[in-house]
Amino acid sequence: MLEIRDLHACRDEKEILKGINLSVKSGEIHAIMGPNGSGKSTLAKVVVGHPAYTVTSGDILYQGKSILEENPEQRALDGIFMAFQYPVEIPGVNNANFLRLAYNAKRTFQGQEELDPLEFDDLLQEKLKLVEMDPSFINRSVNEGFSGGEKKKNEILQMAILEPQLSILDETDSGLDIDALREVANGVNKLMQPDRAMILVTHYQRLLNYVQPDFVHVLSAGRIVKSGGKDLALELEDRGYDWVIDQQTAEV
Amino acid sequence: MSTLESIANQEYKYGFRSDIESDVIPKGLTEDTVRLISARKNEPAFMLEFRLKAFRHWQKMEEPHWANVDYPAIDYQDIIYYAAPKPKAKKKSLDEVDPELLKTFDKLGISLTEQKRLSGVPIAVDAVFDSVSVATTFKKDLLKHGIIFCSFSEAVQEYPELVEKYLGSVVPTTDNFFAALNSAVFSDGSFCYIPPDTVCPMDLSTYFRINTEGAGQFERTLIICDRNSKVSYLEGCTAPMFDTNQLHAAVVELVALENAEIKYSTVQNWFAGDPKTGKGGIYNFVTKRGKCLGDHSHISWTQVETGSAITWKYPSCILQGDYSKGEFYSVALTNNLQQADTGTKMIHIGKNTTSTIISKGISAGKSTNAYRGMVSMKKSATNARNFTQCDSMLIGSNCAANTFPVIEVQNKTARVEHEASTSKISEDQLFYFRQRGIETEEAMSAIINGFCKEVFRELPGEFAVEATRLLGLKLENTVG
Ligand SMILES: Nc1ncnc2c1ncn2[C@@H]1O[C@H](COP(=O)(O)OP(=O)(O)O)[C@@H](O)[C@H]1O
Ligand SMILES: [Mg+2]
Numbered sequence: 001m002l003e004i005r006d007l008h009a010c011r012d013e014k015e016i017l018k019g020i021n022l023s024v025k026s027g028e029i030h031a032i033m034g035p036n037g038s039g040k041s042t043l044a045k046v047v048v049g050h051p052a053y054t055v056t057s058g059d060i061l062y063q064g065k066s067i068l069e070e071n072p073e074q075r076a077l078d079g080i081f082m083a084f085q086y087p088v089e090i091p092g093v094n095n096a097n098f099l100r101l102a103y104n105a106k107r108t109f110q111g112q113e114e115l116d117p118l119e120f121d122d123l124l125q126e127k128l129k130l131v132e133m134d135p136s137f138i139n140r141s142v143n144e145g146f147s148g149g150e151k152k153k154n155e156i157l158q159m160a161i162l163e164p165q166l167s168i169l170d171e172t173d174s175g176l177d178i179d180a181l182r183e184v185a186n187g188v189n190k191l192m193q194p195d196r197a198m199i200l201v202t203h204y205q206r207l208l209n210y211v212q213p214d215f216v217h218v219l220s221a222g223r224i225v226k227s228g229g230k231d232l233a234l235e236l237e238d239r240g241y242d243w244v245i246d247q248q249t250a251e252v
Numbered sequence: 253m254s255t256l257e258s259i260a261n262q263e264y265k266y267g268f269r270s271d272i273e274s275d276v277i278p279k280g281l282t283e284d285t286v287r288l289i290s291a292r293k294n295e296p297a298f299m300l301e302f303r304l305k306a307f308r309h310w311q312k313m314e315e316p317h318w319a320n321v322d323y324p325a326i327d328y329q330d331i332i333y334y335a336a337p338k339p340k341a342k343k344k345s346l347d348e349v350d351p352e353l354l355k356t357f358d359k360l361g362i363s364l365t366e367q368k369r370l371s372g373v374p375i376a377v378d379a380v381f382d383s384v385s386v387a388t389t390f391k392k393d394l395l396k397h398g399i400i401f402c403s404f405s406e407a408v409q410e411y412p413e414l415v416e417k418y419l420g421s422v423v424p425t426t427d428n429f430f431a432a433l434n435s436a437v438f439s440d441g442s443f444c445y446i447p448p449d450t451v452c453p454m455d456l457s458t459y460f461r462i463n464t465e466g467a468g469q470f471e472r473t474l475i476i477c478d479r480n481s482k483v484s485y486l487e488g489c490t491a492p493m494f495d496t497n498q499l500h501a502a503v504v505e506l507v508a509l510e511n512a513e514i515k516y517s518t519v520q521n522w523f524a525g526d527p528k529t530g531k532g533g534i535y536n537f538v539t540k541r542g543k544c545l546g547d548h549s550h551i552s553w554t555q556v557e558t559g560s561a562i563t564w565k566y567p568s569c570i571l572q573g574d575y576s577k578g579e580f581y582s583v584a585l586t587n588n589l590q591q592a593d594t595g596t597k598m599i600h601i602g603k604n605t606t607s608t609i610i611s612k613g614i615s616a617g618k619s620t621n622a623y624r625g626m627v628s629m630k631k632s633a634t635n636a637r638n639f640t641q642c643d644s645m646l647i648g649s650n651c652a653a654n655t656f657p658v659i660e661v662q663n664k665t666a667r668v669e670h671e672a673s674t675s676k677i678s679e680d681q682l683f684y685f686r687q688r689g690i691e692t693e694e695a696m697s698a699i700i701n702g703f704c705k706e707v708f709r710e711l712p713g714e715f716a717v718e719a720t721r722l723l724g725l726k727l728e729n730t731v732g
Contacts, residue, residue: 073686073691090684102685102688109689
């Protein structure tokens with residue numbers, strides 16, 4: 001589904017990704033772990049086409065085609081979704097309206113008719129249950145005054161509504177208390193299907209107790225320095241990142 | 253390039269000029285010009301007196317200069333003070349209106365045939381082309397209710413006693429430089445009188461169109477709403493694109509008697525000048541003021557200002573009657589090199605008077621946008637209340653927004669509340685929308701609509717749709 005080849009990317013002339021290779025197939029869940037500042041968020045944002053980053057070399061293929069030339073909304077409509085580490089607040093824009101705008105953009109793209117507010121509300125109520133989210137949030141401005149956990153849940157709600165093929169969740173687990181973490185993880189598990197794929201960016205292993213990854217990758221200084229199965233996450237939890245990074249430097 | 257920094261402009265789609273033969277008097281302004289205008293219009297003596305008094309006062313006045321707008325000196329001798337489409341525009345019926353004029357208004361989306369709007373609710377239009385009113389629709393239907401809606405010129409001929417009684421009663425000829433100039437040379441405009449105990453059955457509107465290059469537009473609107481009556485009035489405006497600046501110095505006077513209610517809404521889309529050089533565009537120096545003369549009267553101004561090279565405009569309310577109420581809802585958008593200095597004055601005289609000011613300023617490009625507001629609580633204004641909310645939104649980093657609130661309180665029981673905020677549309681907000689499959693333009697429009705919703709809510713249905721669309725167009729490509 002997703003194929004990243006020797007990807008180099010920079011922001012403000014500073015190279016952050018220094019040759020990433022990653023292959024994600026349908027039905028797979030990949031976890032990307034690594035110390036702060038290693039480039040995890042950057043990788044996610046480059047995949048979804050954030051304009052602040054420039055790809056200097058390499059390629060990103062999605063369903064067999066390079067998406068480097070596609071703008072962010074095109075990539076989104078193609079089915080790539082990112083749950084942001086820091087979801088932005090949008091004062092004045094009603095959350096339900098925002099969700100409907102996004103949903104209808106997808107419907108229009110797929111040649112279906114848009115839903116009116118009433119029809120959409122039915123869908124919304126159903127999805128709210130799925131992610132165990134308090135319905136009062138949909139009548140507030142997008143993310144405005146939401147707690148950290150509420151913002152993360154709102155991201156999952158959007159994911160539930162848009163039903164993307166490929167979801168990249170950037171530290172969706174951080175800032176959640178244990179109940180919220182379980183609710184979010186439940187939502188994520190329900191949304192995972194054999195024809196979909198997920199990339200979970202995290203630097204704790206605790207989310208992975210609830211959502212079982214097929215592969216775990218360690219990112220350090222803009223490179224994937226180690227890949228393995230879900231046991232790798234446990235080992236990282238025990239031993240930290242330093243040994244992986246040391247091992248890698250030793251090899252070079 | 254950063255998304256928020258690339259600035260382009262939607263082509264101004266009303267920039268065409270109609271080929272209509274005009275009766276134009278020579279450029280320049282002397283006492284003779286004033287007499288000539290009055291004679292052309294066959295005016296009674298009181299009108300000439302009014303004009304001459306204004307003119308003589310104007311000659312002694314100095315053009316005001318404000319810290320926040322900047323423009324080259326206007327040469328008042330280089331302006332045409334009277335331009336009227338030929339043949340003489342006073343028409344008995346709509347069938348006699350020059351088809352070329354009908355076409356012009358049609359192209360502007362203004363129907364001068366008495367058809368119902370899509371919503372099924374008719375709207376009466378007074379169409380002002382350069383200096384004169386060319387057509388007023390639904391006049392007869394309105395007259396059946398005793399409602400007078402006609403061009404100002406016609407009112408001067410047909411209802412001189414009403415005109416004499418109220419003209420200049422809200423904005424005196426000596427009020428300010430541009431009001432004095434207008435009083436001396438105004439050529440036409442709209443007149444409306446709603447008799448007691450009458451709710452006007454349809455919205456009334458004036459549509460202003462400047463066509464002749466080098467002509468100034470000086471129109472005058474006078475609306476009187478008698479006891480227990482109610483009217484909603486809409487105003488729209490456009491002009492062709494010229495390289496030279498054009499002066500628009502209008503005066504609008506509203507009078508609300510006891511328990512009367514006037515709602516005045518404007519969607520202003522004058523040509524703003526070349527987006528890159530700033531060349532051309534309308535100088536919009538307008539004096540708008542309403543007087544709540546009777547107890548429990550109510551005047552509400554709603555404006556969406558999107559055009560003009562320079563806007564200088566402060567729709568105001570004089571709250572004279574006890575329990576009278578003034579409101580000002582404004583969205584002012586500036587882009588490219590536009591400058592806007594707008595706001596309101598609420599003068600509380602009567603007891604228990606209340607006023608509300610909601611001002612939303614949006615600046616993009618290299619524009620400047622200033623809010624200037626005055627709330628004055630006079631000695632007599634026992635228990636008067638004002639609430640002011642003044643929000644600015646910046647798009648990109650080369651624009652500016654300023655607010656200059658002035659508060660004068662002479663009565664201890666009066667209360668004034670002021671809130672202000674400044675926000676910015678950030679790159680990350682736009683990206684958030686885009687990552688959800690929503691295009692930038694649609695994202696902008698959602699954010700702007702959210703920002704303006706308290707004002708849009710006040711606009712009559714179709715105007716709200718128009719305003720939303722217009723803001724979207726004006727901001728197209730401000731983020732690219
Ligand atoms: N806005 C920015 N401008 C310049 N550099 C940035 C910016 N944001 C992050 N970086 C740098 O990019 C690198 C990777 O950051 P990031 O992708 O956020 O890491 P992670 O998500 O793994 O913590 C860091 O060195 C960080 O300092
Ligand atoms: Mg991060």
